Amino acid sequence: MLRVCPDASGRARCQTGSVQPAPAILIVDDHVGFRTFVRSMLEAAGFTVAEAATGGEATEAVRTIRPGLVLLDIQLPDFDGFEVARRLAAGQGGDPAPVVVLTSTREASDYGGRIAGSPAAGFLPKDQLSGAALRRFLARDRA
Amino acid sequence: MSRRLAVLTAGAIAAAGSLAWSGWPPHSDYLPILICYEVIGLSFLVAGIAAWARWPASRLGLLFTIAGYLYLVPYILVNLANPVAFTIGNLSQGIYTAAVAHLGLAWPAGRLRSRFECGVVIAEYVTAAGFSVAAIVFWNPAFSGCDASCPANVLLVGDGSRPAGNAINAIGGFVGLVLTGIVLTLIVRHWRSARGWSRRAMIPLIWLAGAVGAEQIVTGSALDLPLSSLISFGLAPLVMLAGPVLFVISTVRARTAGGALGAAIVDLEPGASPGRLREALARALGDSTLQLAFRRPDGTGYLDTAGQPVEVDRPDPGRVVTRVVGSERAVLVYDQGLELEPQLVRLTAAAASMALEHSRLQAEVQAQLEQVRASRARIVQAGDAERRRLERDLHDGAQQRLVTLSLALGMARDRAAADPELGSLIESASKEAREALTELRELARGIHPAVLTETGLAGAIQALVERSPVATTITAVPAGRLPAAIEATAYFVVSEALTNVAKHAMADSAEVTICQRPGRLVVEVSDDGAGGARPEGGSGLRGLADRVASVGGALRVDSPPGCGTRLKADLPCP
Numbered sequence: 001m002l003r004v005c006p007d008a009s010g011r012a013r014c015q016t017g018s019v020q021p022a023p024a025i026l027i028v029d030d031h032v033g034f035r036t037f038v039r040s041m042l043e044a045a046g047f048t049v050a051e052a053a054t055g056g057e058a059t060e061a062v063r064t065i066r067p068g069l070v071l072l073d074i075q076l077p078d079f080d081g082f083e084v085a086r087r088l089a090a091g092q093g094g095d096p097a098p099v100v101v102l103t104s105t106r107e108a109s110d111y112g113g114r115i116a117g118s119p120a121a122g123f124l125p126k127d128q129l130s131g132a133a134l135r136r137f138l139a140r141d142r143a
Numbered sequence: 144m145s146r147r148l149a150v151l152t153a154g155a156i157a158a159a160g161s162l163a164w165s166g167w168p169p170h171s172d173y174l175p176i177l178i179c180y181e182v183i184g185l186s187f188l189v190a191g192i193a194a195w196a197r198w199p200a201s202r203l204g205l206l207f208t209i210a211g212y213l214y215l216v217p218y219i220l221v222n223l224a225n226p227v228a229f230t231i232g233n234l235s236q237g238i239y240t241a242a243v244a245h246l247g248l249a250w251p252a253g254r255l256r257s258r259f260e261c262g263v264v265i266a267e268y269v270t271a272a273g274f275s276v277a278a279i280v281f282w283n284p285a286f287s288g289c290d291a292s293c294p295a296n297v298l299l300v301g302d303g304s305r306p307a308g309n310a311i312n313a314i315g316g317f318v319g320l321v322l323t324g325i326v327l328t329l330i331v332r333h334w335r336s337a338r339g340w341s342r343r344a345m346i347p348l349i350w351l352a353g354a355v356g357a358e359q360i361v362t363g364s365a366l367d368l369p370l371s372s373l374i375s376f377g378l379a380p381l382v383m384l385a386g387p388v389l390f391v392i393s394t395v396r397a398r399t400a401g402g403a404l405g406a407a408i409v410d411l412e413p414g415a416s417p418g419r420l421r422e423a424l425a426r427a428l429g430d431s432t433l434q435l436a437f438r439r440p441d442g443t444g445y446l447d448t449a450g451q452p453v454e455v456d457r458p459d460p461g462r463v464v465t466r467v468v469g470s471e472r473a474v475l476v477y478d479q480g481l482e483l484e485p486q487l488v489r490l491t492a493a494a495a496s497m498a499l500e501h502s503r504l505q506a507e508v509q510a511q512l513e514q515v516r517a518s519r520a521r522i523v524q525a526g527d528a529e530r531r532r533l534e535r536d537l538h539d540g541a542q543q544r545l546v547t548l549s550l551a552l553g554m555a556r557d558r559a560a561a562d563p564e565l566g567s568l569i570e571s572a573s574k575e576a577r578e579a580l581t582e583l584r585e586l587a588r589g590i591h592p593a594v595l596t597e598t599g600l601a602g603a604i605q606a607l608v609e610r611s612p613v614a615t616t617i618t619a620v621p622a623g624r625l626p627a628a629i630e631a632t633a634y635f636v637v638s639e640a641l642t643n644v645a646k647h648a649m650a651d652s653a654e655v656t657i658c659q660r661p662g663r664l665v666v667e668v669s670d671d672g673a674g675g676a677r678p679e680g681g682s683g684l685r686g687l688a689d690r691v692a693s694v695g696g697a698l699r700v701d702s703p704p705g706c707g708t709r710l711k712a713d714l715p716c717p
Contacts, residue, residue, distance in 0.1 A: 031539075037547050041554055075538070105542040107584060109609065110593040112602020126546040127580055130553070 023068025023138065024048040026098070028058040028084065030077050038071070038129060045131025053077075055084040062093030069138060071129075072120070074104045074111065082118050089119035099141045103129065151195065151208060155188035158215045179380045180218050183387075187211030190387030193394045198483040202253025206246040207387065213239035214383075229294035233282070234275050240319070241267035243386070244326045247352055250333070251344040251480060260329060267322055274315030281308040327356045338461065339432035341480030347389035354382040418448040420498050424475070424491050434476040435495065445474065469496045516695070520628070523693040527631050530591035537587045545583060549576040595634050599624045603634050604655060611641045613670070615653040625664065629716050632694050633657060633666045636712045639687050640668035648672025648708055664716035669709040676702040687712075 025047045029035050032053075039049045050065050052058040055078045062070060070088065074081035085100045087093070100120040108115055108123045115123045121137050159181060188211040195204030213235070220232030244267045248260050255261050276298075283303030284293045296303075330352045334345050358379050415423075417435055425433040436445040436453040445453045455474055458464050463482055467473040475495060481488055552573035559565040587593070595603040601620045608615045624630070637655055644653045650672030658665045677700075679685065684700060691698040696714035 031543055034543060034547055037550065041550065044554070105538055105546050105580075106593055109606050110588070110597065112594050112598035112605055114598055114602070126543075127549045127577060129550060 024050060024065060025134065026050045026052060026058065026061050026065060026067040026070045028052045028055070028061075028070060028076065028081070029073040029103075030054065030075075031073075034126075041129070042131055042134070045134075047131065047134070055079045055081075055087075058084050059087055059093045062088060062098060066094065067098050069099045069101060069134060071124075071134070072100055072102050074102055074106075081120075082114055085118050085120040099137055101134065101137050151188065151192050151204075154208075155185060155192070155211070158188065158212065158219070159185055161219045177218075180215070183380055183383045184211050184215030184218075186384055186387035186391075187214060190390045193391050197394045198251065198253075200485065201251060201483045202249065203246070203251060204253075206242065206249055206253060207390075210239055210242035210246055213242050224294055226294040226297050230279065230297045233296070234279050234298075235272075237275050238268065238271045241271040243355070243383075244322070246386075247330050247348060247355075248326060248333075250330075250348045251341065251483060256333070263322065263325055263329070267326070270315065270318050270322060274311060274318070278308050278311040278315065281305075281311065323356065327352050337480070339478035339480070340428060340430035340484075341461075341478050343429045344393075344480055344483075347386070347393045350389055351382075351386040354385050358382045415498070415502070416448075417499075417502075420495065420502075421448045423498075424495055427494075428477065428481065428487060428491050430478050430481060432478055436474050436476060438472040438474075447476075465492050467492050467496045467499060470499050473499055519693045520695075523690065524628055527591070527628065531596060534587045534591040534593060537583060537590070538593070542580065542583055542587065545576055545580045549573060549580060552576055592634060592638075595630060600630050600633055600657065603630075604637055604657065607634070607638055607641055608655065611653070612645050613641070613648075613650055613653050615641065615644075615655060618654055618656045620655070620657045621659045621664075625659075625716060628694050629664055629714055632690055632696065632714060633664060633712070635690060636666045636687060636698070636710070637668055639683055640710045643676065643683060644668070644670045644672065644708075647676065648674075650707065659716065662715065662717065664714045666712040666714065667709065669707060671707045673704070674702045674706045674708050675704040676700055676708045684710075 025042055027035050027038050027042075027049060028051075029038070030053050035051050035053075039051065042049050050061055050067060052061045055076045058070065058072065058076075061067075072081045072084055076084070081102050081104075085102065088097050088100055091097065097119075102115060102118065102120045102123045103126050104111070104123075105126050107125055111123075121141060124133055124137075187207050191204045191207030191211055193204075194201065194207050198204070217232040217234075217236040217238075220228040220235075223229065223232075241264070245255075245264045248264060249255055255264060279296065279298050280300050281304040282296060283299055283305075284296055286303065286305050286308070330348065334342065334349055337345055417437070421433065421435040424435065425431055434447045434453055436447045436455065438445050445455045447453045453474075453476055455464050455476070458476060461479045462476055463479050465475045465477070465488060467475060473495065475488075475492055477488070552569055556566055556569040556573060559569055592603055592606070594606045601622050604617060604620050608617055625633075637657075641653065641655075644650050648670045650670035653668065653670040656665075656667045656669075658667075676684065684698075688698040691712050691714065694714055696712055699711045699713075700708065701711070702708040
């Protein structure tokens with residue numbers, strides 16, 4: 001079982017009355033530097049974080065870790081984020097499927113209608129990434 | 144050759160003159176016969192001149208000339224008021240038939256083909272001369288109604304003997320008939336074995352042989368028809384006349400062959416296949432068996448235009464090989480008889496050489512053009528690939544780092560809440576980083592639209608239209624993926640057109656239509672603006688036309704002033 005609310009900055013949020021622990025987040029990105037950075041940012045925001053570098057690793061990690069949200073880079077070395085999202089939605093990572101948020105250094109318009117056509121919950125440009133933005137996706141999912 | 148011709152012509156004129164002079168003043172009854180002899184004898188001399196001019200390498204001209212003199216001279220001698228001349232003239236009157244048989248067997252090269260044929264010809268001469276000598280001994284000119292004004296027959300023995308003369312003439316006629324049969328049989332065999340040009344060249348002879356055969360049978364001693372005198376004095380001269388006349392006519396027709404050759408080559412369409420060239424040359428030469436052969440690329444032999452092997456070093460009997468000048472690979476193989484027409488063969492080889500050179504140059508230019516087209520397409524495709532790579536590098540490298548930087552600055556700003564000055568400093572740094580990221584994204588999109596790679600034409604055009612400042616509608620765009628080069632070209636056409644609409648057209652609205660037709664993709668962008676755009680004017684449209692041409696398409700710009708602009712690109716699309 002993964003620990004939640006592990007550190008100082010997260011504690012404040014836990015103390016402000018969040019009964020449910022913040023869910024685990026799986027970062028899928030082939031850039032190690034970016035993963036490391038986002039991990040520290042999200043851990044600071046109170047999330048438990050796991051990492052995967054490829055689409056294949058991602059489905060495997062979802063099956064074992066059962067994260068609440070997958071932050072999925074569209075550009076991956078094996079198959080792209082759209083394909084990973086499709087596989088997860090098809091239950092390849094176990095049931096229920098996690099919330100999938102696609103991300104990229106590009107903008108949503110660079111992917112035309114592919115994002116809308118994907119089973120992912122939404123798209124977040126990497127430069128707008130934050131714990132708060134991810135919480136909004138989770139909140140929308142619960143609603 | 145010209146000296147020979149001059150001598151021949153002078154001889155012919157002298158012979159004709161002598162005949163006219165010797166028979167002058169003409170006895171009214173003999174005038175038509177005199178004219179007849181003169182015309183026939185002269186026709187042989189004219190045919191001799193024609194044969195010498197047409198086939199200098201053949202002895203046919205000589206044989207025609209000999210036959211002509213053997214025909215004319217005895218009549219000149221007979222008309223001279225001299226007993227010796229009169230006797231020789233009468234003696235030699237029939238020998239021309241042997242010369243005509245010789246001519247027929249030696250057609251068209253002027254050479255006899257075998258010892259047997261030589262024997263037949265010698266027999267012809269010996270028979271004609273021998274029976275004449277035997278008969279003249281018994282021939283008293285008075286038997287033929289010749290009165291006292293005739294010169295005497297110096298060889299006459301006693302008063303002569305009509306039955307003996309008739310008997311000798313009858314035997315001579317029979318032997319002559321047998322020999323004529325042999326000669327005609329041999330000529331028919333020559334005709335049957337001849338191919339191509341030689342066969343054509345024998346056409347006048349076959350007519351003549353047929354006529355001579357018919358005449359000989361009719362006038363032969365075995366038959367005594369009521370019209371025999373009419374046949375002897377009417378039909379026989381006409382048959383004799385037919386030979387030289389037919390030959391001269393065929394010569395005149397052959398003279399036009401040079402012209403036909405020119406026409407055949409001119410009519411040949413550019414880049415005609417070697418097969419078509421062979422047909423044209425064969426028609427012009429009158430040799431249907433003509434072969435145009437090319438050395439195999441590996442140098443192991445020759446193939447004709449039908450792909451059949453051709454023996455060039457040891458040609459089949461009756462065939463001759465000539466190399467086409469200027470071509471290391473091509474040869475003409477044709478009927479041996481054509482050696483009599485070296486000028487025509489030279490012209491044909493030259494025409495073949497020109498046509499092949501023309502075809503070669505055309506093929507070379509075509510190949511070069513194809514190479515240039517292919518290399519242009521490769522250059523454009525390489526450019527596209529390079530642009531895709533640059534965009535991806537920017538995306539993976541600088542963009543990624545700027546994103547991380549931007550996020551880090553955001554975190555730093557959050558943590559610097561206690562120090563407003565530091566917070567504001569970090570905020571402005573963060574803003575700079577975000578703007579740099581935005582600019583970098585625009586730059587990357589300009590280098591290559593990621594959306595095109597990601598989603599294909601439909602998504603990419605949608606993205607273009609969404610960013611266009613002029614209200615633009617998409618009436619049609621194919622949903623599926625197309626070849627990358629075509630997608631990129633169609634995208635850049637629409638992109639450049641919409642940029643122009645926004646910059647120059649002063650338009651309220653624009654419309655994009657991309658239709659897939661069988662084998663084609665038609666891209667159209669139209670607006671309701673000021674018009675007046677000139678494809679040759681702006682470098683944008685010029686470059687776009689080049690880009691469209693690089694994939695084998697065509698760009699058209701209709702832009703009448705005041706009536707908007709319609710830009711249409713027609714692209715090949717499998």
